[in-house]
Amino acid sequence: MRSVCVVGLGLIGGSVLRAAAAAGRDVWGTTGSTADAQSAIAEGFTVVDVDTALRRAAAEDALVVIAVPLPAVDGVLRKVGDLAPECLLTDVVSVKAPVADAVAKYAPSAQFAGGHPMAGKSVSGWEASAATLFDDAAWVVTADEETSLFAWREAAQLALDCGAGVVPTTTQExxxxxxxxxxxxxxxxxxxxxxxxxxxxxxxxxxxxxxxxxxxxxxxxxxxxxxxxxxxxxxxxxxxxxxxxxxxxxxxxxxxxxxLGATVQSGHSGRVTFDSYRTAGRAQAMVDLAGEDPMEELRLVGTRGGRVIGFDGDMAVVTLPVLSD
Amino acid sequence: MRSVCVVGLGLIGGSVLRAAAAAGRDVWGTTGSTADAQSAIAEGFTVVDVDTALRRAAAEDALVVIAVPLPAVDGVLRKVGDLAPECLLTDVVSVKAPVADAVAKYAPSAQFAGGHPMAGKSVSGWEASAATLFDDAAWVVTADEETSLFAWREAAQLALDCGAGVVPTTTQExxxxxxxxxxxxxxxxxxxxxxxxxxxxxxxxxxxxxxxxxxxxxxxxxxxxxxxxxxxxxxxxxxxxxxxxxxxxxxxxxxxxxxLGATVQSGHSGRVTFDSYRTAGRAQAMVDLAGEDPMEELRLVGTRGGRVIGFDGDMAVVTLPVLSD
Incomplete structure (x- = not known):
C-alpha cells in the first residue's frame, strides 16, 4: 500500500492520518502546531517538520495530502513544488477551484486530484480527530478533463481506506x-x-x-x-x-x-427531495476504468448522486441512488 | 378554580384540555373532527357540539379557549358573540393581531386577553397532544392598553396551570x-x-x-x-x-x-446572544397588580425577556434573565 504524508494535523488531517494508519498504511505528518505535533507523537505517530516530511514523500513516492486551511495552501504548495515536485498529490480543503489553481501555479508537475471529505464536527484540532470520522461519508475526488486516472484512483483509494464513499465530479461542479x-x-x-x-x-x-x-x-x-x-x-x-x-x-x-404559497411549496418540495436522497435505496453498477473515457463515466456517477465504493481490478464498483416515489 | 371550555382539540387545544384537567379544573371541549372527538371521549373527556359547549361556558362563567387554526377563528368568534358574548376569552393561535381584530368585530363584549404558547411538535392532532406539552414553555398573554387586568390574569393563570411561564407583551410586539x-x-x-x-x-x-x-x-x-x-x-x-x-x-x-466578515460576525454575535438567553441565570422580582399601572409593569417584564411564574395575592412573581458576560 502506498504510504501517506499528511500536511496539517487538525480535525480533518489528523483523522486522515489516523484512518490511513488504521488501514495499514505507512503514514507520517507535519503540522505548524507544536501542541498538535506533541499530542500526535505521544500517541506513537511520526510527525516531522514540513521539509523533512515532503523530502521523505518524494523519496518514497508517497501520496501527499494537503490538510491545511485554504489561506495556508499556497505556502504549502510552494514547498511541494520545491521538495516533491512530481509527487502524487491530493487535498481535503473544502473549496476546490483555488486549490487546483494553486497546484497549477506552484506544483504543476504533481500528479494531482483534489479531495473534499464531507465530514466535520463543531470542534477542531488534532484532539478532535478520529479514525472513524469519515465512515460512510461522501468524499469528493475531482475528475477534471486534465486529471489523470492514476492520480484520481490513488486519491480515491485513500478515501475508501478511510471508510468513505467517493463522489467523482469536476472542480467546478x-x-x-x-x-x-x-x-x-x-x-x-x-x-x-x-x-x-x-x-x-x-x-x-x-x-x-x-x-x-x-x-x-x-x-x-x-x-x-x-x-x-x-x-x-x-x-x-x-x-x-x-x-x-x-x-x-x-x-x-x-x-x-x-x-407565500409558491415559496412554501417549493421549499417543502426541496426538503422532501433531500429526505428522499437520504432514505434512497442503492443500485450497484460498474465503471470500466480500462474503457474509452473512464473519467467521463466517473463524472456521470457524481452527477447522478452516486458513489464509488471500491475497485475490483480495472472496474470501479459504484452505487447509485434509487428514489422511491 | 374556573372551569375551561376548549374550542378545537388538535395538538395545542388537546394539550390545553389535558393540562387544565390535570391541574384540577372542570374542562370540556368541542371539535369539528369526529375522530378527535371520539378519541377524547374514549379517554373520559367531555366533548360536545360547539353550541352546547359555548352555552355551558356562558352558564358556568367558564374561560373559553379558542384553539382552532387562524382561518377558522372568525367562525368560532361569531358563535361566541351569539352564545357567550360576555365570557372570559383567550386563544392559543400563533398570530395575535388578526385574533384581536376578530374579537373586536364578533365578540366585542368578551373579556379577552390573547394567548400563544411557544410549544409545538412536528406532528399534529389530538393523538399528539399531551398534558406536559407546555412544561417550562413560554406562553405569551397579550397585555394591550385595552386589556383588563382581570381578563389578563385569568388567561395567565390557565397558562401557569398548564406548566408554562407567562410572557406579557402587546399584540403588536x-x-x-x-x-x-x-x-x-x-x-x-x-x-x-x-x-x-x-x-x-x-x-x-x-x-x-x-x-x-x-x-x-x-x-x-x-x-x-x-x-x-x-x-x-x-x-x-x-x-x-x-x-x-x-x-x-x-x-x-x-x-x-x-x-463576508460583517455578515458572518453579526450572525455569530446573534447566535451567541440567543445562546446567552438560553443559559441565562434568573433573578426574581415582583409586580404589584394593585399598583398604579400594573399592565405597563407587566409589559416591561416581557420587553426585558422575563416571565410571570406565579401569583401571590395581588403580587405577580416574575423572573428576569441575568446574562453572564
Missing amino acids: HDAAVARISHLPHVMAAVLAACGADGGPLAMALAAGSFSDGTRVAGSRPELVLAMCEGNRPALLDAVDDALGRLGAARGALASTGS | HDAAVARISHLPHVMAAVLAACGADGGPLAMALAAGSFSDGTRVAGSRPELVLAMCEGNRPALLDAVDDALGRLGAARGALASTGS
Whole structure:
C-alpha cells in the first residue's frame, strides 16, 4: 500500500492520518502546531517538520495530502513544488477551484486530484480527530478533463481506506454544489441570527426550535466560515443570487397577494427531495476504468448522486441512488 | 378554580384540555373532527357540539379557549358573540393581531386577553397532544392598553396551570417578535431548501448537517406554515425586508471586496446572544397588580425577556434573565 504524508494535523488531517494508519498504511505528518505535533507523537505517530516530511514523500513516492486551511495552501504548495515536485498529490480543503489553481501555479508537475471529505464536527484540532470520522461519508475526488486516472484512483483509494464513499465530479461542479448545500446555509444562518437578535430580549425569550435549528451553524467559528465561504466566491455569488431572487419573490407575493404559497411549496418540495436522497435505496453498477473515457463515466456517477465504493481490478464498483416515489 | 371550555382539540387545544384537567379544573371541549372527538371521549373527556359547549361556558362563567387554526377563528368568534358574548376569552393561535381584530368585530363584549404558547411538535392532532406539552414553555398573554387586568390574569393563570411561564407583551410586539424568530425561519428554510434542491442529485448527495438543520422546518405541513406566516403579513414583511437587506449587503460585499466578515460576525454575535438567553441565570422580582399601572409593569417584564411564574395575592412573581458576560 502506498504510504501517506499528511500536511496539517487538525480535525480533518489528523483523522486522515489516523484512518490511513488504521488501514495499514505507512503514514507520517507535519503540522505548524507544536501542541498538535506533541499530542500526535505521544500517541506513537511520526510527525516531522514540513521539509523533512515532503523530502521523505518524494523519496518514497508517497501520496501527499494537503490538510491545511485554504489561506495556508499556497505556502504549502510552494514547498511541494520545491521538495516533491512530481509527487502524487491530493487535498481535503473544502473549496476546490483555488486549490487546483494553486497546484497549477506552484506544483504543476504533481500528479494531482483534489479531495473534499464531507465530514466535520463543531470542534477542531488534532484532539478532535478520529479514525472513524469519515465512515460512510461522501468524499469528493475531482475528475477534471486534465486529471489523470492514476492520480484520481490513488486519491480515491485513500478515501475508501478511510471508510468513505467517493463522489467523482469536476472542480467546478463541486464548488457549485457546496455553495448551495454548505456555504449558502452558513450565509442564511448568519442573516437569520442577526434578524432574530435585532428583535431584542422579547424575541430571544420566545425563540425556540425553528430559530435554533435555522441559526445553529451561525455559532461556528467565524474565521473558519469566512475561509470556506470567501474561498468559493464565484459559486457562492450564484447561490446567494438565487436565494435573493427567491426571497425577493416571496416578499413581493406576500406584499401584493398576501400569499407565500409558491415559496412554501417549493421549499417543502426541496426538503422532501433531500429526505428522499437520504432514505434512497442503492443500485450497484460498474465503471470500466480500462474503457474509452473512464473519467467521463466517473463524472456521470457524481452527477447522478452516486458513489464509488471500491475497485475490483480495472472496474470501479459504484452505487447509485434509487428514489422511491 | 374556573372551569375551561376548549374550542378545537388538535395538538395545542388537546394539550390545553389535558393540562387544565390535570391541574384540577372542570374542562370540556368541542371539535369539528369526529375522530378527535371520539378519541377524547374514549379517554373520559367531555366533548360536545360547539353550541352546547359555548352555552355551558356562558352558564358556568367558564374561560373559553379558542384553539382552532387562524382561518377558522372568525367562525368560532361569531358563535361566541351569539352564545357567550360576555365570557372570559383567550386563544392559543400563533398570530395575535388578526385574533384581536376578530374579537373586536364578533365578540366585542368578551373579556379577552390573547394567548400563544411557544410549544409545538412536528406532528399534529389530538393523538399528539399531551398534558406536559407546555412544561417550562413560554406562553405569551397579550397585555394591550385595552386589556383588563382581570381578563389578563385569568388567561395567565390557565397558562401557569398548564406548566408554562407567562410572557406579557402587546399584540403588536408579539407579532413583530414571532415574525423574526418563528415565521422568518420558515421562509428562510423554504428558500434554502429550494436553492439546494436546484443543485440536483450531486448537491443532494453532498448535503449534510448545515443544510439539514437549515431546512428542517421546510418539512412542516405547508398549510400550517402558510396559515401562520400569511396571518402575520405586516410584521413578516418587516422581517423579510430586514433579511433581504442583510442578504443583499452580503452579496454586495462578497462581489466587491470579497469579504463576508460583517455578515458572518453579526450572525455569530446573534447566535451567541440567543445562546446567552438560553443559559441565562434568573433573578426574581415582583409586580404589584394593585399598583398604579400594573399592565405597563407587566409589559416591561416581557420587553426585558422575563416571565410571570406565579401569583401571590395581588403580587405577580416574575423572573428576569441575568446574562453572564
